Amino acid sequence: MKLTRDGIAYRVACDLPDGAYVNLGIGIPTIVSAYLTPDKEIFFHSENGILGMGPVAKPGTEDVDLVNAGKEFVTMLPGGAFFDHPLSFSIIRGGHLTHSVLGALEVAANGDLANWRTPGEKVPGVGGAMDLAFGVKNVWVTTTHVTSKGKPKILKACTLPLTAPHCVKRIYTDIAVIDVTPQGLVLREFAPGLDPATVQSQTDAPLQIAPDCHAMNIPEAPKGVPLAA
């Protein structure tokens, strides 16, 4: 079994602690907020000057002055704040966010992250990716474990241009949860029905197996979308 995109997002949501200040990147990370349980109070940051951002605006209720970093119309939760770009990136660069959840093209065993330049891309763009990777305390990566061609994305060393060196703390994929530690990668969980050897076979970098390594506990479809298939 593999986790769906929603499944990966669900698994991240389980780990975000109460009171976390979080920036969610585009793609799978965006889905994380949907899976937060109401017992946790979590504050979402958007690069363009928002803290305490709520869900995407319902059609017909959009405010033309309120978009997120992905240019979607969003909402605010009570207790939020607006500010300018210098403060927004002081929050990022100054280490004030507790979590940045990002996509990845490649992650290396030493925590190096490559997620800003795709191989075929002719016009480069970086946005806030580097600031997030360099600045945030816990950089968590969400990604499929292998490329669409079956090539591992978790490597001994990155081959693509780096977003930041030594920045990733944890990797959430469709088949595993892996910690990046000073001693290397540690497999913490694997998808239901798999085993550590299978995960290793799809991973270029060597994995250590955590003493309490176990299969993920994934419910079926809490929001109507299957989490694993």
Added chain:
Amino acid sequence: MKLTRDGIAYRVACDLPDGAYVNLGIGIPTIVSAYLTPDKEIFFHSENGILGMGPVAKPGTEDVDLVNAGKEFVTMLPGGAFFDHPLSFSIIRGGHLTHSVLGALEVAANGDLANWRTPGEKVPGVGGAMDLAFGVKNVWVTTTHVTSKGKPKILKACTLPLTAPHCVKRIYTDIAVIDVTPQGLVLREFAPGLDPATVQSQTDAPLQIAPDCHAMNIPEAPKGVPLAA
């Protein structure tokens, strides 16, 4: 005749143009605002985060959260703004103020200013003096022409620790108005009843005489305080 402290402040007030953004230092500069004519709209800045500051608060109307850089209770004019110290000093350092009116211990012919460390002072303090002297477009100095012991304060070179090199644009004293130019000091005006030679005799640095150099035109006591004596 010599100008009083109010006279020096009056003379500065005459020269501030409509729309000027001004920081007034402690001492004679503080008096300048009293002599502005209502045809000019001038905006006062205070280091502690105020633009559009009004006069000192009348007794009984003080707001405990509203003081100026000299810790006096002040008022606000319509169209003012509050901000924090980083922005306040961005305004100063970034060259956004048009005028800084400061006191001086010594000024040199090349525009060097010494006004932050008095000779006998045992505990040093600099406050915002250096930022103002380095950052503001037009640094205007107000001072008595000589010390209480009769020693010139306008010198070939400063002897006291500098506040900033090459910063002063104009000097207003009790007997003269002097421009600091790349070619040296230029006497523009002298106090009523004096003459350029008398001003030079009290000035260590050589003075050039402006072609239109003339006696100041000082009214008697527009606010009840004599401007010259």
Added chain:
Amino acid sequence: MIDKTLKTCEEAVAKVFDGATIMLGGFGDPGLPGRLLEALRKQGTKNLSVIHNGAGSGDWALGGLIKDGRVRKVTASFPNNPGAIAFQDLYLKGQIELELVPQGTLAERIRAAGAGLGGFFTPTGAGTELGKGKETRVIDGREYVFEKPLHADFAFVRAHRGDRLGNLSYRKAMRNFNVPMATAGNVTIAEVDELVPVGGIDPENVHTPGIFVDHLVALPRHPKLVEIGPPR
């Protein structure tokens, strides 16, 4: 009486000259000075150097200016936004220059210009392609890259409210790059939704004090939205 208001965007952009460097506020549509950009497009100067987070969308505002071949260089963090067709077309033909800057570094370089600083050391980019060729320094055990301030001849910003003294206040996510850019333009021109009397903006809520603003034009907001992203 000081009155910084102008009647039209045409007057406001009249002094822009060939080869000028122009900062454009806005992130997506919020805070984008679209009417000033359209006036600039009509005004006709060329070889412009533009500092903006993206590289325009479609063929309106910055997108249109680029499409018309008026822009020599773009300094941006995200010029690969899907709508930046005009930029991407010229870039791939080698007909427009790009200085790619991480978004936080872009904001900080603009702020540094307005704050009169000579440069700063940021961790962002150290050890990456975007740090290459730049001065680096290890400070207290961490590697930093040296970055210089970004000044501009003109800064175009869009605010919600403004008064004749140039005081501005923004709404929700409009502040973004507008706040630092207003401090970094040699001439700062603001487009506002509404002109209010002096005192109409509470001194606690002035986000850009009038000292930073040279001219402002009050015009009803342009209904066109150039950067509405697709739902994701």
Added chain:
Amino acid sequence: MIDKTLKTCEEAVAKVFDGATIMLGGFGDPGLPGRLLEALRKQGTKNLSVIHNGAGSGDWALGGLIKDGRVRKVTASFPNNPGAIAFQDLYLKGQIELELVPQGTLAERIRAAGAGLGGFFTPTGAGTELGKGKETRVIDGREYVFEKPLHADFAFVRAHRGDRLGNLSYRKAMRNFNVPMATAGNVTIAEVDELVPVGGIDPENVHTPGIFVDHLVALPRHPKLVEIGPPR
């Protein structure tokens, strides 16, 4: 539910340790966290290093802390304020260290710490006694001095309103050093006049977002004013 409020200043300052570096907001009385300082005075830790614009006034708050011999070092721009008797007395006896920093450089160094920068170049101080021994660099024809960020173990700030999430808003001239210091303290503790419900501060008027604040205590403002200057 996140609740950053504490009942007393005593709890709030309990974790301050011997040798800690503490930033104190306030410029004159506006924004001075006087009750936190008085609690710290009772709490008893010593060898404190204090970052503040001045060096205290009289024998209350920072003045009292210094008078009690609890402060090893003061980093300030204006320690010669007439009321700073306790500091000046110890300074002349060589019993307290002073790092004198121009006011704008002090504010910017604090901001740099909160913003994660490694340092910056400022023109202020170049060619003066306060620039001596510092790295200088000519950038685009102007001389600048290199300045490093100022971090602190604790930042004590005072705001007008606060909510349980730590969002703060200030009144009039209270923002001063409080805003940058709140970003630069490893632990930031706020003293507020009034606790309001979440949502009670308009998101447009949050001057210090709660992300920067660890604890806050709501207490009626202390009536004592320590720094009322004489009329001039």
